[in-house]
Amino acid sequence: MVERARPISELDDIDALVRTYRPRLLRFVAYSTGDPDLAETIVQDTLLRAYNGRERFRGECSVATWLTGIAIHVLRDHQRTERYRFWKKVKSTAIDVHEMASFIPADGSSPEVQLLAKEKVKHLAQVLETLSQNQRTIFLMRFSEEMPVADIGKVLGMQIPTVRTHLHRALKAVRSQLGAKI
């Protein structure tokens, strides 16, 4: 009898994989690159690679972390190509922060509170755009994807002190630009 190397998991069902992880991946890549159209391509490629290479997932981290790592590699591969550089010069899309801020869930609060929340979200999105790509990526991994610092280091191939340095710089920039030094 042939022993299965890996138990059946959510990775074996590509529909479930896409349904469960696509939105988070798309958010991460879109805000990391600032280019939603590019993010669509990267996420599509990431999910396809993850499905085709699912035998290599050993369960040492969560599926979300594993997918984020693949997305980082796909993105780096993509950014090395001449075609990417060409199209970045010719045409690159930007995230519409006004549109994004309008997606704040209505929690029954007053219109004034909703408006204030929307302004805060817009401001934070604009502040993130001022960070370097490394800082922004690491910031999002920590504070949006809620990845531990050690996992961020593994995924990016960075030492933990380097990750901490990037996080400190990003946090300093974000907190100072958000105004009242929160």
Place this chain on the structure above:
Amino acid sequence: MTPELSTHLSEEAIDDVLIGLGSPESDAHLAACSHCRGQLEQFRSEMNLFNQASLAWSKAKSATILRAAPRPKARPALPAPAGWVLAAAALLAIGLPVWNHAHRSPAGDASDYASTYAPAPASPAGDSEAQIAEDNDLLRSVNAALNSNEVSPISEYHLSDGPHPRHPARPELRNR
């Protein structure tokens, strides 16, 4: 209500706590200092708003994308040897008739021509002369029966084949 402390955590110490690398000292300070706790909560609250909105945005984007996700094969693929055998059989099935057609002998052509264009074989033994005569008699009787029952419109309405008395043929035409 916790008393307000005169000293607060440094920015780096607050960042460390936010990053998840806080020390026991900073944890102890936060337990006692509402000011520093408030700074952490404010940042977390703003990040939470951003995360909710950006995820909702991303979900909406994902929902509108009509690209079909790549699907696994609906049925397991044949093993490679079976596939090759099937391909060879298909090749023979198509190739042999083509080869025969291209290399057949003149005799074969004649026989093919004979079988294709030869007149139909003679009537079977059952269609004898007597049978044919009998069939013809039957057809004639059917015709006679049909003719006797059907009244000709000419005789029914007393029409004649000649020129109508009220419209005699014109002489110039008749004379031609």
